[in-house]
Amino acid sequence: MSAITSAPATRTPLQRTLRAFASSPLAMLGLAVLACIVALAVFAPWIAPQNPYDLMQLDIMDGQLPPGSQAATGMTYWLGTDEQGRDMLSAILYGLRISLLVGFCSAIAAAAIGTTLGLIAAYAGGRTDNAIMRFVDLQLSFPAILVALMILAFLGKGVGNVILALVIVEWAAYARTARASALVQRKKEYVEAALSYGSSPLRVLFRYLLPNCLPPLMVIVTVQVARAIALEATLSFLGLGVPVTEPSLGLLISNGYQHMLSGKFWISFYPGIALLITVVAINLIGDRLRDVLNPRNAD
């Protein structure tokens, strides 16, 4: 068996997928942009011109300066300042950290929970399947924003609460996808073979079914990360998301909202651009993944 799989001339499915993905310049652009954004967010404390939450570094006299203004210290505020004299560029870099953290954490946790439940539903069938899928249907019949709003109304603000709300909103999509592809895989001979030589159900689920259900799930993960980031921003904008001490992009936009009518657009506008670039980059990757991983498009 190992002789067949390790034949040198053939490429593994993973290599083929990566090659197909790389053949789209737009998707590669998305990947490059996302890599830059993640790097900026991770290294924000070293890159940002100032620490926007160290009050010692802020000068209230520099409040609401338009982009390109000079500070008394000689530093240039490339994207302007907010009403407390905070450099918007630094605030955006720090805000990206929170937005990405919430987006990725919630997507990964929801993927783990949803996929497990979806696999169990497909494998067990019958009543278990029915019970799990009823919950999925109930969840999916209400829009995400409404469910998240409800949960945060009960729990109150906080990074942890937002992540929890997003996980509750998102798990159902994974469960449905995992179940659908696991139902197809379940009927295949390799599952029967694994069961017949005595593998435990748990081993069959995670060692055999899960890897074969991964392609559609990867598409969902990408889409859901983008959705989670956008939803978190919306919730924070409404004042229900992250607390003021840990401002995400959405909260920055919300802070600038009141200055919008007086023409001081930059406080809201640039965090919005950062949010937009992040979401579009992830969506470009997701679009390409969908094309590449869809078995109908395989040649």
Added chain:
Amino acid sequence: MISWLAKRVIQAVAVVLAMTVIVFIGVNVIGDPVAVLLPPDATQDERLRVIASFGLDRPLWEQYLSFLAGALRGDLGRSFVFSEPALSVILQRMPATLELAIAAMLLAVIVGVPLGLYAGVRPNSAGAKAVMAGSILGFSLPTFWVGLVMIMLFSVQLGWLPAGGRGETAEFLGVRWSFLTLDGLRHLALPALNLALFKISLVMRLVRAETREVVPQDYIRTARAKGLSEGSVIRTHVLKNTLIPVVTIVGLEFGSVIAFSVVTETIFSWPGMGKLIIDSIHLLDRPMIVAYLMVIVVLFVLINLIVDLLYTVLDPRVRLEN
């Protein structure tokens, strides 16, 4: 048909009941109802008195049953802020939200269907490609940020349209509406467009996909062969066949438009249910939150039921399968 309908109604009632349990648990178990009713410096005596007077010392299932009994009579508690029954405050705000949602849905169809039809009939034209690229942007742009940019552009910079409020309203059927006055329409334009943007992209993509499936069909070739003009082929044969999925999506998305109006109403200070719930959450007006959630659940279940019904009427195959 009758038994199908009965089954569907029972399902709907079950969903509403399940949601009453979830909302009840959310408010009384996860949240702390006593903390909201008392000032922070209340003594232990006051605390016990409040707990007893609101029946919070009774077992949870008993509290739930009395909550349910109240809900059935239309009594969802009194708003702390308005000192009025919460349900009636919400019902007063509902027309504004419905007006906004219907306007947005109309806009989505009026703009989305022709664009989608065009992109589907001429898929390789530059215009079609621009339309498709635009729809990706429509999906990626966060609604609330687009709203802000709209205010910045059309209200602050150009001064064409007002940035908030409902404007002048006129009375019709005992309710005040914005769309009946010119000033009201001017106020409605930006929020409706903001709310519609995502749905325009959705309708457009759907109609394009449907059109591309319909155009190669034999009956289209027949229509052309018998000498109909291109315009009348598209109008009578292509358009009509793309409309069934459009009707479904309009119905299904109507609920989501109402949900997302929370965001648009907040940005444009539109005095509807959505702005009300956000304000109530900030003011910790718990009866208001509970009432809003119950109203919205019933609204959603009703919408889903109506869509299912419409669907069986439009497409008899669905009914036969059940």
